[in-house]
Amino acid sequence: AQRVTQPEKLLSVFKGAPVELKCNYSYSGSPELFWYVQYSRQRLQLLLRHISRESIKGFTADLNKGETSFHLKKPFAQEEDSAMYYCAFPYNYGQNFVFGPGTRLSVLP
Amino acid sequence: DADVTQTPRNRITKTGKRIMLECSQTKGHDRMYWYRQDPGLGLRLIYYSFDVKDINKGEISDGYSVSRQAQAKFSLSLESAIPNQTALYFCATGSGWNYGYTFGSGTRLTVV
Numbered sequence: 001a002q003r004v005t006q007p008e009k010l011l012s013v014f015k016g017a018p019v020e021l022k023c024n025y026s027y028s029g030s031p032e033l034f035w036y037v038q039y040s041r042q043r044l045q046l047l048l049r050h051i052s053r054e055s056i057k058g059f060t061a062d063l064n065k066g067e068t069s070f071h072l073k074k075p076f077a078q079e080e081d082s083a084m085y086y087c088a089f090p091y092n093y094g095q096n097f098v099f100g101p102g103t104r105l106s107v108l109p
Numbered sequence: 110d111a112d113v114t115q116t117p118r119n120r121i122t123k124t125g126k127r128i129m130l131e132c133s134q135t136k137g138h139d140r141m142y143w144y145r146q147d148p149g150l151g152l153r154l155i156y157y158s159f160d161v162k163d164i165n166k167g168e169i170s171d172g173y174s175v176s177r178q179a180q181a182k183f184s185l186s187l188e189s190a191i192p193n194q195t196a197l198y199f200c201a202t203g204s205g206w207n208y209g210y211t212f213g214s215g216t217r218l219t220v221v
Contacts, residue, residue: 094206101151
């Protein structure tokens with residue numbers, strides 16, 4: 001069955017430190033992966049899509065099919081990056097998304 | 110103005126009561142979704158709809174029903190609310206999987 005795991009519920013880093021949010025997936029096909037972010041008291045919003053190979057707010061993510069991972073990285077964390085981050089991918093021929101449980105990133109001053 | 114609007118933002122209701130959560134969108138998207146968010150569980154799909162005549166169950170549809178009144182409106186109902194339906198509910202819209210979803214601000218529902 002399709003599944004997304006995010007092993008860390010909470011990740012704390014200091015401002016300026018590198019950050020990596022882990023995401024692993026279980027899927028028989030070759031999924032296109034997404035990262036969503038939810039800032040405090042705000043709606044979820046799309047952060048980046050693997051399909052577009054983009055970098056948003058300094059974040060990048062690389063799909064590693066061998067490790068079935070799509071980790072989110074940023075070289076220098078900022079306090080405004082503190083938020084919940086969700087990894088997700090479409091399934092059921094693209095009709096729906098399955099979301100991971102989320103990782104709360106806390107960037108300390 | 111928000112392009113995906115959910116009402117109410119917060120609601121406290123009693124066990125056994127019927128409650129409706131509403132979602133409207135100005136995105137022009139055909140696809141609309143209802144998700145439930147619980148701490149540690151992420152988002153779980155309740156129902157989804159690809160047009161007015163299309164309604165589909167998600168992974169946790171028991172205890173819920175939906176109505177797609179128009180392309181822009183998708184309502185979620187709890188016929189007889191129970192405490193374990195206390196959660197944050199999100200509506201989302203989409204035009205295709207490769208563009209991802211646009212989410213509403215959420216409705217925080219508490220069943221006492």
